[in-house]
Amino acid sequence: MKAQRDVWGDTVAEIGLTDPSIVLVDGDLANSTKADRFAREFPDRFIEVGIAEQNMVGIAFGLSTLGYRPWLSTFAVFLTHRALDPIRMLVSQTGANVRLAGAYSGLLNGSSGKTHQDVEDLAIMRAMPNMTVLAPADEVEAAAVTRWASDHEGPVYVRIARDAVRQVLPHDYTFRLGEAVTLRADGDIVLVSTGVQSSRVVEAADLLAAAGIRARVVHLPTIKPLNEASLLDSLKGASLLITVEEHTVIGGLGGAVCEVLGNYPTSPRVVRLGLDDQWSESGPDDFLLDKYGLSAQRVAEQVRSAVTTHEAAIASSGAATREEGIR
Amino acid sequence: MDIDVSLSDPPSDARASGAAGVDLHRIARHVRWHILNTVAQSKAGHIGGPLSMADLVVALYFRELNIDPHRPDAPGRDRFVLSKGHSAIGLYSVLALRGYFPVAELATFDHGDSRLQGHPDMRLTPGIDVSTGSLGQGLSAAVGIALGARMAGQAFRTWVMLGDGELQEGMVWEAVNSASRFELSSLTAIVDVNGLQQFGWPAVDGRDRFDRSEPWAHVDLAAIFRGYGWNVIEIDGHDFAAIFAAFDEAGENARATTRPTVILAGTIKGQGISFTRGTYTWHNGVASEEQLATARAELMIEGETDESAA
Ligand SMILES: Cc1ncc(C[n+]2csc(CCOP(=O)(O)OP(=O)(O)O)c2C)c(N)n1
Numbered sequence: 001m002k003a004q005r006d007v008w009g010d011t012v013a014e015i016g017l018t019d020p021s022i023v024l025v026d027g028d029l030a031n032s033t034k035a036d037r038f039a040r041e042f043p044d045r046f047i048e049v050g051i052a053e054q055n056m057v058g059i060a061f062g063l064s065t066l067g068y069r070p071w072l073s074t075f076a077v078f079l080t081h082r083a084l085d086p087i088r089m090l091v092s093q094t095g096a097n098v099r100l101a102g103a104y105s106g107l108l109n110g111s112s113g114k115t116h117q118d119v120e121d122l123a124i125m126r127a128m129p130n131m132t133v134l135a136p137a138d139e140v141e142a143a144a145v146t147r148w149a150s151d152h153e154g155p156v157y158v159r160i161a162r163d164a165v166r167q168v169l170p171h172d173y174t175f176r177l178g179e180a181v182t183l184r185a186d187g188d189i190v191l192v193s194t195g196v197q198s199s200r201v202v203e204a205a206d207l208l209a210a211a212g213i214r215a216r217v218v219h220l221p222t223i224k225p226l227n228e229a230s231l232l233d234s235l236k237g238a239s240l241l242i243t244v245e246e247h248t249v250i251g252g253l254g255g256a257v258c259e260v261l262g263n264y265p266t267s268p269r270v271v272r273l274g275l276d277d278q279w280s281e282s283g284p285d286d287f288l289l290d291k292y293g294l295s296a297q298r299v300a301e302q303v304r305s306a307v308t309t310h311e312a313a314i315a316s317s318g319a320a321t322r323e324e325g326i327r
Numbered sequence: 328m329d330i331d332v333s334l335s336d337p338p339s340d341a342r343a344s345g346a347a348g349v350d351l352h353r354i355a356r357h358v359r360w361h362i363l364n365t366v367a368q369s370k371a372g373h374i375g376g377p378l379s380m381a382d383l384v385v386a387l388y389f390r391e392l393n394i395d396p397h398r399p400d401a402p403g404r405d406r407f408v409l410s411k412g413h414s415a416i417g418l419y420s421v422l423a424l425r426g427y428f429p430v431a432e433l434a435t436f437d438h439g440d441s442r443l444q445g446h447p448d449m450r451l452t453p454g455i456d457v458s459t460g461s462l463g464q465g466l467s468a469a470v471g472i473a474l475g476a477r478m479a480g481q482a483f484r485t486w487v488m489l490g491d492g493e494l495q496e497g498m499v500w501e502a503v504n505s506a507s508r509f510e511l512s513s514l515t516a517i518v519d520v521n522g523l524q525q526f527g528w529p530a531v532d533g534r535d536r537f538d539r540s541e542p543w544a545h546v547d548l549a550a551i552f553r554g555y556g557w558n559v560i561e562i563d564g565h566d567f568a569a570i571f572a573a574f575d576e577a578g579e580n581a582r583a584t585t586r587p588t589v590i591l592a593g594t595i596k597g598q599g600i601s602f603t604r605g606t607y608t609w610h611n612g613v614a615s616e617e618q619l620a621t622a623r624a625e626l627m628i629e630g631e632t633d634e635s636a637a
């Protein structure tokens with residue numbers, strides 16, 4: 001198991017060997033984000049701006065106008081919150097060739113707590129035109145997405161996790177923008193997830209299977225632009241859809257999925273799991289995942305209760321049937 | 328507007344405790360031990376920044392600030408903002424030894440369901456005046472507090488601790504400008520000038536990479552603050568006599584001038600423990616059992632209790 005930040009750091013350093021236009025702009029966190037590998041290999045293409053995230057974005061934008069292809073490296077929260085206005089005007093509105101690597105995304109950041117957690121990044125970044133928003137599931141996809149983003153023309157935000165998760169994608173995996181990736185094919189109860197949470201959701205599906213509940217797992221590495229056809233295809237036959245994200249339930253993956261499904265009259269019921277509308281806290285990974293309902297165990301529990309509620313609703317109304325749903 | 332001015336009278340034991348023969352060196356040694364040991368037990372946290380500011384914060388809480396640990400919300404208390412919020416464990420250790428909460432509670436640092444969060448939370452911890460953690464915001468908060476105090480006719484003073492790396496944030500300079508423009512002489516900022524931030528950078532091929540290890544190696548910070556209209560005091564931030572003199576001068580400035588004061592405190596990151604001293608590699612870190620034993624010996628903790636420290 002390799003952490004996504006390690007994969008990102010290694011991959012960017014590797015790409016730097018063959019692509020001299022890649023530059024790395026850091027915000028005094030290179031030894032956390034693992035940008036330090038690039039820094040050691042290419043000191044002349046490593047730009048240490050210091051603790052000044054808005055400034056970082058402005059500088060990266062300026063570099064991009066001369067044909068450089070900057071990656072930015074800092075904690076996700078300081079990009080998507082502190083530097084949001086420069087990202088909005090200089091990067092998103094201009095369509096600049098700037099790649100934003102949001103490290104330490106989500107809840108798990110080595111006990112730093114709510115000041116450093118970013119569980120609103122997907123909602124914020126996907127609201128902006130021109131912005132591609134990616135959230136890889138594991139080490140394999142983190143490498144694939146880093147390569148893809150390095151070649152991409154236009155702004156990209158990549159959600160990078162600090163800590164390693166169980167690998168769920170094969171080594172020969174190819175990333176395709178917008179496409180839904182089915183990780184477990186069974187079942188008309190469909191769990192849709194993104195980022196490293198997808199790995200924990202696969203574990204949850206295993207726990208559910210052991211308890212006799214077959215659940216399909218669909219992973220969406222692309223939060224924006226979503227390929228609607230691919231998403232709908234992956235949801236075929238779904239009677240109950242449960243989105244799970246290491247992110248607020250407001251406006252992220254669950255929001256994006258609901259926006260798509262709202263266009264279709266026969267859509268299945270959607271339950272959104274993630275951070276409720278509240279701030280979290282410091283604590284070890286296991287503690288936080290458990291308390292905030294994101295561990296495999298807790299996801300499985302919540303899915304079971306959603307299934308029970310769903311079945312009771314069907315039984316009492318008689319209106320819907322399990323066969324109903326996207327065809 | 329509902330402003331409680333009931334604590335314009337200073338709390339009883341405030342200034343006396345530092346003056347009444349309390350051994351600040353000894354307290355500072357215990358604070359340093361708690362910093363290293365607590366982070367080691369919690370397996371996550373910052374070391375270098377808390378250690379470099381330790382003497383300054385001890386001097387503030389045991390000698391200077393007009394505060395009462397038994398009345399952490401007293402409206403007339405002096406305010407302290409730890410703008411470099413990643414150094415929370417340093418402040419928690421001082422607050423505990425000063426009596427805001429039990430020393431034993433330090434063991435909950437960074438744990439789930441704890442009042443002692445990785446970064447200071449004013450809604451959870453007694454004695455924390457402002458929540459911080461995202462660098463660069465504390466001075467603005469302090470400007471608002473000092474401004475509000477003046478508007479409300481409150482006499483208390485407002486103190487802020489900033490990191491030298493933190494000064495790279497633009498918001499800091501927006502606040503530096505506001506503080507002198509609003510003539511907030513009751514505001515005193517301390518900059519923990521330890522010459523390092525998080526990401527150190529060894530010399531490459533003999534070339535000077537100072538921009539990557541020393542936040543302000545190329546800049547005259549004192550001249551900049553003076554240019555903005557601040558009183559500037561430069562001291563050795565590990566010398567209690569110099570710290571007291573600076574605090575006295577800042578107090579005099581508060582009374583006699585219209586300018587805010589900044590104390591540029593020259594410090595050493597990781598000060599007080601041999602293996603953490605003077606290196607960016609201990610910006611954060613978890614000490615091994617062996618390192619804890621070394622630190623215990625160096626800090627002369629053996630045979631002393633926390634209670635005897637305070
Ligand atoms: C806005 C923001 N950017 C980045 C960080 C991550 N960070 C925490 S401490 C630190 C270095 C701080 O250096 P300095 O201010 O010199 O503090 P000290 O040396 O006293 O630890 C960084 C970059 C942060 N907490 N907030």
Ligand SMILES: [Mg+2]
Binds near residue numbers: 490520521523524
């Ligand atoms: Mg510093």
